[in-house]
Amino acid sequence: MPFKIIASQCTSCSACEPECPNVAIREKGGTFVIDPKKCTECLGHFDEPQCVAVCPVDNTCVIDTSLPRYQAPA
Amino acid sequence: MDVSAQHDASSNGGNVGEIMQAIAEHKGCGTTGGSGKASCGSQAGQGDLPTEIWEKVKNHPCYSEEAHHHYARMHVAVAPACNIQCNYCNRKYDCANESRPGVVSEKLTPEQAAKKVLAVASTIPQMTVLGIAGPGDPLANPEKTFKTFELIYNTAPDIKLCLSTNGLMLPDHVDTIAKYNVDHVTITINMVDPEIGAKIYPWIFYKHKRYTGYEAAKILTDRQLQGLEMLTERGILCKVNSVMIPGINDQHLVEVNKAVKSRGAFLHNIMPLISAPEHGTVFGLNGQRGPSAQELKALQDSCEGEMNMMRHCRQCRADAVGLLGEDRSAEFTTEKIMAMEVKYDADTRKAYQEKVEEERIAKVAAKQEELAELAGKSSDIKVLAAVATKGSGLINEHFGHAKEFQVYELSTAGAKFVGHRRVDLYCQGGYGEEDSLETIIRAINDCHAVFVAKIGGCPKGDLVKAGIEPVDQYAHEFIEKSAIAWFKAYLDKVNSGEVEHVERGDAAIRQGALISAA
Numbered sequence: 001m002p003f004k005i006i007a008s009q010c011t012s013c014s015a016c017e018p019e020c021p022n023v024a025i026r027e028k029g030g031t032f033v034i035d036p037k038k039c040t041e042c043l044g045h046f047d048e049p050q051c052v053a054v055c056p057v058d059n060t061c062v063i064d065t066s067l068p069r070y071q072a073p074a
Numbered sequence: 075m076d077v078s079a080q081h082d083a084s085s086n087g088g089n090v091g092e093i094m095q096a097i098a099e100h101k102g103c104g105t106t107g108g109s110g111k112a113s114c115g116s117q118a119g120q121g122d123l124p125t126e127i128w129e130k131v132k133n134h135p136c137y138s139e140e141a142h143h144h145y146a147r148m149h150v151a152v153a154p155a156c157n158i159q160c161n162y163c164n165r166k167y168d169c170a171n172e173s174r175p176g177v178v179s180e181k182l183t184p185e186q187a188a189k190k191v192l193a194v195a196s197t198i199p200q201m202t203v204l205g206i207a208g209p210g211d212p213l214a215n216p217e218k219t220f221k222t223f224e225l226i227y228n229t230a231p232d233i234k235l236c237l238s239t240n241g242l243m244l245p246d247h248v249d250t251i252a253k254y255n256v257d258h259v260t261i262t263i264n265m266v267d268p269e270i271g272a273k274i275y276p277w278i279f280y281k282h283k284r285y286t287g288y289e290a291a292k293i294l295t296d297r298q299l300q301g302l303e304m305l306t307e308r309g310i311l312c313k314v315n316s317v318m319i320p321g322i323n324d325q326h327l328v329e330v331n332k333a334v335k336s337r338g339a340f341l342h343n344i345m346p347l348i349s350a351p352e353h354g355t356v357f358g359l360n361g362q363r364g365p366s367a368q369e370l371k372a373l374q375d376s377c378e379g380e381m382n383m384m385r386h387c388r389q390c391r392a393d394a395v396g397l398l399g400e401d402r403s404a405e406f407t408t409e410k411i412m413a414m415e416v417k418y419d420a421d422t423r424k425a426y427q428e429k430v431e432e433e434r435i436a437k438v439a440a441k442q443e444e445l446a447e448l449a450g451k452s453s454d455i456k457v458l459a460a461v462a463t464k465g466s467g468l469i470n471e472h473f474g475h476a477k478e479f480q481v482y483e484l485s486t487a488g489a490k491f492v493g494h495r496r497v498d499l500y501c502q503g504g505y506g507e508e509d510s511l512e513t514i515i516r517a518i519n520d521c522h523a524v525f526v527a528k529i530g531g532c533p534k535g536d537l538v539k540a541g542i543e544p545v546d547q548y549a550h551e552f553i554e555k556s557a558i559a560w561f562k563a564y565l566d567k568v569n570s571g572e573v574e575h576v577e578r579g580d581a582a583i584r585q586g587a588l589i590s591a592a
């Protein structure tokens with residue numbers, strides 16, 4: 001269940017980027033984005049998702065429920 | 075973000091000549107060690123400061139009250155990330171309390187930052203200090219911060235480096251700080267009691283974990299004080315900044331003052347909380363007020379017996395360029411800098427700075443003369459006077475052009491610099507506006523007199539009505555000498571019964587950072 005960054009809320013402060021144990025976060029077009037293929041929710045690394053814990057804006061790094069696997073089958 | 079100050083950057087823009095005149099004396103703020111202290115405002119030279127410390131502070135606009143009239147500093151915004159959350163900070167916007175530009179401001183890579191520093195240093199020879207203060211916390215971005223320092227250290231070793239931090243990661247970086255010869259570190263310490271800290275800091279991010287409440291504040295204060303001790307042990311000068319938040323830490327800051335002094339902090343700078351709802355900070359939104367000028371001064375005074383207080387801090391922004399209180403950053407945008415040919419000329423800079431030394435001796439002498447005459451007087455009267463100045467220690471600003479007033483406390487002990495008051499530009503394009511005049515009067519309402527180079531008839535009348543005497547007879551003369559002369563005459567008038575001495579009321583502290591929004 002990968003995380004995503006809500007671009008409209010991201011302040012581009014870059015705090016999350018170096019914290020990600022999987023190097024899943026990078027800058028793209030002025031804000032930061034998470035590569036869903038790399039994000040492991042920090043499982044096995046840390047108790048809490050690092051991007052969530054360090055982000056200054058609440059509810060900006062969130063579980064990406066728009067991915068196909070979360071959608072009800074057609 | 076402060077739109078009213080926008081004017082400054084453009085009007086100062088390109089006028090290097092004017093700033094080049096900004097040379098004259100400076101004096102140091104220094105502790106004598108122990109609990110005796112030398113006042114920032116009354117010491118006219120090295121005094122009893124150890125030579126080693128004097129050398130470090132004499133050209134530093136943030137540490138030496140007098141140097142700040144004449145030498146310039148710049149900040150580069152290379153550090154966007156932060157590791158704690160403060161209730162007076164909204165990371166999206168410029169933070170007035172922490173000298174921090176918002177994330178909307180221009181971010182620089184270390185290489186761009188280094189080039190900018192060299193470009194500015196070549197254009198403004200009195201630029202002696204480079205600071206990194208944000209936009210986030212420099213030590214939450216250690217690679218970027220130290221890479222920038224390394225580049226400057228290697229190309230322009232005469233530039234002093236300084237750093238402002240919330241202190242959380244400080245103990246881990248003390249050795250690197252020492253390695254690059256960073257001799258000035260500012261730590262923002264708002265509390266030493268985690269109960270109080272919990273009201274200021276909702277959370278911190280430390281060792282891969284988010285802490286909240288008491289626990290967060292406890293870690294933060296422990297780390298701050300440990301970092302402070304480690305720095306002073308290594309002989310690195312430390313200044314402590316505290317944001318005065320009425321009802322939360324105002325009483326407590328006396329404790330903070332003791333705690334940081336006992337750990338060797340060199341200077342304590344108590345700044346008023348700046349909070350307005352439109353800043354979107356927790357304090358701004360919940361109506362937490364900032365202190366009045368009188369409250370701030372009372373607290374600064376009660377700490378002053380213990381150590382040096384810094385009263386000239388303008389809470390300038392982390393990407394500011396120029397003398398304190400002015401911002402020329404618009405001249406040095408990334409685009410302009412990258413297009414510049416930069417040649418670093420250490421000799422020109424040195425020659426220029428030597429001139430400054432000469433002028434300052436003249437100013438000190440002038441003041442001493444007036445002081446000698448005052449020595450015969452005795453009186454308990456203390457009054458405040460506001461001064462319109464562009465720097466150089468002279469009364470050289472038109473009332474209507476002043477964007478801030480420096481405030482001196484006058485007594486038979488002499489003239490002591492006690493702070494500055496920022497005001498909205500009263501006169502734009504030559505005509506005055508009524509409500510801005512009111513703003514100014516509110517800002518200097520605790521003063522008996524205002525010294526200006528020039529003033530129009532209208533504002534003059536209104537000032538007199540408000541009980542503030544406009545004084546223009548000392549135009550372009552030295553501030554302290556003139557203020558002492560005026561005060562002598564004032565005492566004479568009081569003694570002869572010509573005027574009655576009355577106490578003045580309180581004054582307002584203007585909200586918003588001193589910046590150009592450029």
Ligand code: SF4
Pocket residue numbers: 002003019020021022023024025034038039040041042049050051052
């Ligand atoms: S949850 Fe962890 S792994 Fe996923 S992006 Fe955030 S920091 Fe990286």
Ligand code: SF4
Pocket residue numbers: 005009010011012013014015016017032051054055056057060061
């Ligand atoms: S920490 Fe939050 S605000 Fe900062 S870059 Fe990452 S997602 Fe954006």
Ligand code: SF4
Pocket residue numbers: 156157158159160162163164165169172174208209210211240
């Ligand atoms: S330490 Fe500075 S940047 Fe970080 S939250 Fe506090 S005021 Fe804002």
